[in-house]
Amino acid sequence: MAIYSAERRRLMEMLHPGRHQVFSEVLSSLGAFMEKEILPLSPKLDAGEASIAKPRKALFEQGMTAIPFPVQYGGLGLPFSVYAMAVEMLGNADASVALSVEIHNAVAEGLLRYGSDGQRKKHLAAVISGKTLASFGLTEPASGSDSxxxxxxAEKKGGEYVINGSKMFITNAGEASLYMVFAKTAKGPSCFLVEAPNPGLKFGKDLKKLGMRGSKTSEVIFDGCRVPEGSLVGQEGEGGEYAKEILxxxxxxxAAxxxxxxxxxxxxxxxxxxxxxxxxxxxxxxxLIREKIADMKTGIDAGRLMYLYAARIKEMGGDYTSEASQAKVYATEMSLKACDEAIQIHGGYGYTTDDLHRHWRDARLLTIGEGTSEVLRMLISRKELSRAQ
Ligand SMILES: Cc1cc2nc3c(=O)[nH]c(=O)nc-3n(C[C@H](O)[C@H](O)[C@H](O)COP(=O)(O)OP(=O)(O)OC[C@H]3O[C@@H](n4cnc5c(N)ncnc54)[C@H](O)[C@@H]3O)c2cc1C
Known part of the structure; x- marks a missing residue:
């Protein structure tokens, strides 16, 4: 089946009447690329027999990361829902490449929203085009959900900040040349850009993971890491809010x-x-097998509609925080159930075939990363209770 399937195309037509043809051309060409270059490589990425660098670079060249960003920075200026659909397709082809690209693009979003003109000029076009690979460092060894x-x-000394500490479980660590990092200054959590190489920037070992094995994850260590004061993104003390918005x-x-x-x-x-x-x-x-198929299909379609709904609210300028979290909680939990049923349908072959059970292993990360289900349920209920007042 084509990755840019008739079903996905029909949804684009419904969401963007009048403009869908252009969007469909972009998605269909990306889908064809993913089918040819990423999907066949996926088992090898999982087995550690292929490197993510080449397919990810090729994907950047195809314009994957450029989709939602303004044309003036080299983006394609297309709606966020088109980008989210492209990530869904990439999740179909290989989840670990999708994770790496998604984190990279979160940094581009942060630069666009909070970066100075100078920072955007220096980094944004390079990140969007994929010339610079980016990484996002918020989690620490002893600080995750409660950042x-x-x-x-980050201590200001003369015309520099000196960063000390470490960030844990960081995707693209060691490979990236730009790190969006959160560190405490006298005014509170603040956001910085750290370029590699830097003598004060070091990396831990590549962590062994249950899934998402194509992507790199490790600790990022700041050992008296000096950066120019112009590396501060936005205002000191506002970094916590920036991180929340980006997430x-x-x-x-x-969810996609x-x-x-x-x-x-x-x-x-x-x-x-x-x-x-x-x-x-x-x-x-x-x-009993048909029941599983019916439930899997219903969950997938519901998850797709939920993330597209949140994406449409975002691109129309509304408050999408609850809907984004709902989509993530629902789609990540649905995905675990669907991948588990896929193993059941495959019987013994489901348990013993890497190429099948890796989908469950990949999905397992995402009720944890970028907001655990527990924490997001708190966020959704808080938001909905305040909306009801
Ligand atoms: C493969 C991988 C890649 C990652 N990539 C990145 C990255 O690129 N950048 C980055 O910054 N981070 C990254 N992370 C980190 C990820 O975002 C965190 O693991 C996640 O936010 C959870 O933090 P934690 O692991 O410290 O768990 P904790 O916050 O310690 O949570 C442990 C458990 O306690 C629960 N809990 C916490 N608070 C509450 C509460 N108030 N009520 C109920 N339950 C609660 C949680 O839901 C969870 O079940 C990555 C993690 C992994 C595994």
Whole structure:
């Protein structure tokens, strides 16, 4: 099945009547590229037999990261929902490449929203085009969901800030040449850009992970890391708010990524259920297998509609914080269930075939990363209770 499927195309037509043809051309060309260059590589990325660098660079050259950014910085100036759909397709082709690209683009979004003219001029076009790979450092060894407890500091000394501390579980660490980093100054959490190489910037070992094995994750260590004062993004003390805003948008994209993971697990399950025979007929003939197929399909379609709804609110300038979190909580939990049912449908082969169970392993990260389900449920309920006043 084409990655830019008839179903995905129909949704673009419904969301963007009048403009969908241009968007569909972009998505269809990206989909064809993913099918040819990323999808076949995915098992090798999982097994550590291929590097993410080449396919990710090629994807940047195809304009994947440029989709939602203004033309003046080299972007394509297309709606956020088109970008989210592209990430869904990439999640279908390979989830770990999608994770790496999604984090990279979150930094571009941060630069666009909060960077100075000089910072945008220097970095934004390079990040959007993929010439510069970016990484986002908020989590620390002892500070995750509650980022107000961050211990990394940035002390102003003369015309520089000196950063000390470390960031944990950082995607693209060691590979990236630009780090958007959050550290405490005298005024509170603040946001900085750190360019690599820098003698005070070091990296831990590549962490061994359950899934998302194509992407790199490690600790980033700041050991008296000196950066010019112009590396401060926006205002001192405002970094915590910037991080929250960047993550709200990123959650829509993570929801899309999970829909993509679920879709490929579902497609494999349909094909297997039709070909595997038991008791003299294909297992797709059994009612209990059909129930699984019906529930998987319903969940995938619901997750897709939820992330597209949040994306449309964002591109229309509304408050999408609750909807983005709802989409992420729903799609990430749905995805785990769908990938688990895919293993069940495949029986013993589901448990023993890397190329099937890696979808569950990849999906497992995303009820944790970029806001755990527990913390997002708190955010959704807080927002909805305040809306109801
Ligand atoms: C592969 C991978 C890639 C990542 N990439 C990045 C990255 O690029 N940049 C980055 O900054 N971070 C990254 N992260 C970190 C990720 O965002 C954090 O793991 C996540 O935010 C959760 O933080 P934590 O692991 O410290 O868990 P904690 O915050 O310690 O949470 C532990 C448990 O307690 C629960 N909990 C916490 N507070 C509450 C509460 N108030 N009520 C109920 N339950 C609660 C949580 O939901 C969770 O179940 C990555 C993580 C992984 C594993």
């Amino acid at each position: 107000s407890t961050m211990a990394t500091t 709200h948008g990123a959650r829509i994209v993570v 990524l999970n829909v993509g993971i679920s879709q490929i697990a579902y497609d494999k399950s349909i094909a297997y259920a039709k070909s595997r025979k038991a008791f003299g007929k294909p297992i797709s003939e059994f009612q």
